Amino acid sequence: MTTLRIAWRNLGRNRKRSLLALGAIALAQTTLVFVNGLFAGSYDQMLQTITGPMMGHVQVHHPRWREERAVDLYIDRLDAVRAQVGAMELPMSVSPRLYSAVLAASGEKSEQPADAEPAVIVGVDVSAESTRDGLLESLEPQDRPQGNKVALGRVLANRLNVSEGRELAVIGQDVDGFPASDLFVIAAIIDSPVDLVKTRGVVMCFHTAAGFLAIRDQAHEIVIRGSKADQADELAREVAALPALSELEVLSWREAMPEFSRMIDMKDWFDMIFLAIVFVASASGIANTSMMSSFERTREFGMLLAIGMQPAGVVRMVLAESVFLGLMGVLVGSLVGSALVLLAAHTGINYAALAGMEAADIAFGGISISYTIYPRFEFRHILFGFIAVAITSALASTWPATLAARLEPAKAMRL
C-alpha cells in the first residue's frame, strides 16, 4: 500500500511529463475505441444488408441460376420445396422470389412515347418480406405491393421521371421467350440497401410476377432467414439435406458472397492493428517517462536502498508508477472514445459531407453502402485497451526498474 502511495506521489513530481505520457496513451485508446466502433458500425450495416433484404441467411437456386440468371432456370415444384423447408424445426422465414430483366417506362398516356429504361422485376412474398430485415421492411402496409401495385427503386423512378400513384409500363419476355407486357401502378418508391432493387427494381407481389412471366409453382430463388447470421452454414447444410432440394444449389450467405464474408472476417484484423498502435504508443510513452524519472532519481533510489528498502520494493514502486500512468491514460481514452462513439452512434457520421460530396451512398458488390455510418460501441475494445496498456506499461518499465534495483546504495548516493 505504501508502495502504491509513493508511486502515486512520484507521478505528481513531474506533472507535465506524466500528463504528456498519459495524453499519448489516452489519445491512442480514444482512437482505438472510436475507429473500431466505426468499423463495427459499417460492417454491421453491410452484414445486416446481406443477411437481411439481400440474401437472407441461406439461399436456394437452380444450380445454374447464378451463372446465367435465365428466366427458365427456376426451382420447380415450389410448394413441395417450401413445405419441406417450412417443416424444419429451426425458427425461420422462407420467402420465394422471381426475377426477370425487363424494360420499364412511364405508363401515363402522352403525346410522345416515354423512354424505356432497363429494369428488373423482383417478385416477392410480400408478407414475408415486410417483416424485420425483409426487402419491404421500410414500407407502410398501405404502400406495399399488391395486385398490380408495385414498389419502384428510387434511382429507376428518377430516371423514368415517375412518382407514386402513376402508371408504369413494363415489357419483357415470358418464360417461353414471347413478348410480355403489363401496366402497373406505382404504390411506393423505395430506397433499398440492395443496389439492384434501388437502381432497377420493380418490386411486385410474387403472384403478379408469376403471372407476367407465365410460370406457376416455380421460383428463381428461395430466401431463408434463420435466427442468427453466424449459424447460416449449419442451416444451409440442414436445408440442403432435404429430399426435395437434392438437385438444387443451397448456399449460406458466406458461400454466396465469399468476398464480403472475407471482408467481415478481416474486421478482426483491423481491430488488432489499432490495438497494436495503442501498444506502441503506450510502450513508448511509458518507457520514456519511466526511464527519465528513474535516471533522475538515482540518488533517491540509493537512499531508499540504504535505509533498508528491498530491491524488490524499488522494482514494485517503479512498476506501479508506470501501470498507474498507463491505466489512467487508458481510462481517460476509454471515456473520451466511448463518449464519441455513443454521440456519433446517435447522430451518424456522414463521410460524403465530410468530403464535400452530396452522394448518399456508394454501390459495392451489389450493396448500396450508405456514406452515413453509425458507429457501434463494443465493450471488448475497452477491455483490449486496458489489457494491452497494463501489459505494455509493466513491460516497458521493467528495464528502468531493474536498473534501479541493482544500484549500489553507496555509489548511487554519491552521484
Add this chain to the structure above:
Amino acid sequence: MSFLTLCVALFISAPCSAQEPSGFLKGGELDIEAVVKHFEDLYRSDSSISIVDLTVTRPRRTRTMTMKVWTRGRDKALIVIQEPARVAGTATLKVEANLWNYLPRIKRTIRIPPSMMLASWMGTDFTNDDLVRESSYIDDYAYRLAGRSDDPAGWMVRFEAKPELVGLWSRIELILSEDGTIPLQARYYDRRERLSRTMRWDEVRVFDSRRIPARLTLEPEDEVGHKTEMHYRTIRFDVDVPEATFSLSFLERQR
C-alpha cells in the same frame, strides 16, 4: 452497311440492283468492287413488304414468331408480329435512328433510348442497334479479297473497319459463293479481335425475280445454345408502301 442489311435486310433499303448478275468472275478472280456492291444491295430496294418467321433458340427452348415487315427508303421500317395470336400486334417502328415498341396488350408505345441500343431486340440475338444502324460496308470498311475459303468453300472478302468508324466490329470476314453472288457466311470480330458472332445464309430461292438466301442464322459466340434464325416466307420488292405506314399513329392502329 450494318450487318442488319444482311439479316433484317428489309429494314434498311437502298437503290436496288435489280438485275440478276450472272457472276463476278474476271479471269478466275472475283471483281471485288462489283461483288461488294451486289452484296450490299442484295436485299435492298426502294420499298418492300415481307413475311418472316423468326425462330429464337435458347438452351432449353425454341420459339417461333411470324412477322410482317414493311420498309421504305434506307431508314424506315415497321415490324409487326402476326403469330402466335397472344402476341400478335406487338410492333417495332424504326425511323432513322429512332426505335419504338408498341405493346397492344397495354396499348402503349415505348421509345427505346440510345442507351439501350446494345440490348437485345425483343429477346432475340439481334441488338436494337442492328435494326437502326445505317452504316455501309462500302463506306465504313476497307475491303479486299482475302482469297479462297475452305469452310464453307468459296471466296473470302475481308472488311476492316475504317479508323473513324464507331461500331462494334473491327473486322468482318465474308464468305461468298463460287460465283460471288450469294453470301454464305460472315464472321464478326469485335474490337478485341475476338470472334463475336457468326451469320450464315442458306436456302437460296428466287423472290420477286431476285435470287437470294431465304434463311439467315445468327449465332453469338459467347452464349452456347443461343441462335436466332430468320426465314423469309415471301418478299415483294419495290411495292407501294405509303409514307404514313411509318408513323406512331399507324403503329398503334396495327391490330
